[in-house]
Amino acid sequence: MTVHTKDQPVSLARRVVRSRPPFSIMVAFSFVAAVLVISVVGQALAGSANIQDLASVANPASGDHWLGTDRLGRDVLARVFAGTRTAVIGPLIIASSGLVLSSIFGIAAGYIGGGLDSTIMRTVDFFIALPGLLVAIVAVSVLGGGYGMAIIVLSIFNVQGDIRIVRGAAIEQKGLPYIEALRSLGVKRLRIMWRHMLPNVSPVLVADFAIDFALSLVALAGLSFLGLGSQPGTPEWGGMLAVNQAILFSNPLASLAPGFAIILLAVSVNLIGDWLYDKYTAPDRVRN
């Protein structure tokens, strides 16, 4: 945060400029928007992801194939575009469930406190000590269930950190005068939590949503990279990365391009999340 406070009154023009997000955040927003658009109209832009051209296998980038072709002669760009859908859906589910569950458990733990709080927090501590991605790897391989199972396991692990953060925000709110005023007016506990506290912790929830999205994007891609998660043959960024490692030296873009797509989307979403978090909460506080 580099806002310098000066003594003279701030002009309206400057206030408008100040409220505009920094350049990097605008770029991040544009990239996320582009990915969302491509996930809908990608096929129209780059053609089908499954057309094979066995005459041009593992070719480097050219005018016909901007990112070259993979081992089966499929256009890498078309597959990267087609992969946007899987890339977006899984993380959206995980982040949404994190949003809902953490607002319920986080606010309940923070506001009600007592035995409920310590039960919830002991559970959170337990899960946070475990390597979620490794558990997901083992669960998918032992229980089966592929992508769906991966999403379930990662959702369970993902929500724990959120609960801790939302609880912190709820405790902070609890000490504020407006809550005390509501209580002295005899407003029901549930109503205080739902109608008054939730809106006030929502900035934290939104920031958490973004960070969850980025983390689970990387985690799901990692599972597919190991050959778990999505079905073989599905255009999925992590899976492409792994399969195309075999042609890393003839067409490096075949595996590096989906890799960059993962990084750019994760960085964009993370930047947005960090920006929202800093904007609405005290700056420079350590998360977790």
Next chain:
Amino acid sequence: MRNRNLGRYAVRRLLMLIPIAFLISVVVFLLTSLVPGGAVAALIEGRPTSQGTVEALKAKYHLDEPLITQYWIWLKGVLQGDFGRSFQSSQLVMDSIRSRIGLTIWLNAIGLSIALVIGVPLGTWAAMRRGSSQDRTIVGASIFASSTPSFVVALGFLWLFGQKLDWFPLYGVGDGSFRDQMWHLVLPGIVMAITPTALILKITRASMLDQIDQDHIAFARARGLRERRVIFVYGLRNALIPVLTAAGLIFVGLLTGTVFVEFVFGLPGLGALLVIAVKNSDIPVIQGLVLVVGVWISVANLLVDLSYAAVDPRVTFRKVSD
């Protein structure tokens, strides 16, 4: 008084390992029965079999006994270091783990060292120049690093440093000499370090910023102490406590990274073993590895808690009194 508290705390913490170990062992044992179709399905893996074979398998692995008896037999074996044999290679699970664990420990140690050597100074530097362009660059880079999956970097490095520039060996662990082995671990070690470096940097910066505003720092400055002494002796020493708190998180991150890094670089460690076992649904190997990871994390957390207690006396006081 303080030492007594610390000792009592250590004993309590050690005793807590017993239920944790029990819990881990139950989870690991139950893994086999979680396979759809049970342990027999895991053993035959869809191959056509006769009823006789199934019966023989059941008898061999004691699957016809009640679950408690099965657990007891299994536990007795595990306590003697017997995890059974891999379904895939028929090798003793304990042998594969023993021969591979060294590499994984080295890889984790290298990754952690790099992360500390880079993360702490950069975080301190950024905090001291808060708001400057250097600070923003460092913070931006750390956001970038923390969102970058290790397997993408691993492939990128493999292509750039291994193939294009030809600075480092591509795959494997080399000819067996210690020097060559370490040389082969440089690139994987750097990849391992990326995410934890970002985490350590972020925490160091934040807690250093906290420290700079503290009264004792202002006092040290007012007394005319050298800025370097103020920062390193009074600031950084306190700023590193939050890093210690996050150490559990860092260990878990490193462990996850190992799986991908070993897989990409073709290193025969525990991570690569897990990938192979998982692809083949090789339950005994998975069991052994889950146990190792469970113990690994419990011990790491124990060490973290104890060193935290040693650094910050308030911990033992609070935890003993409640």
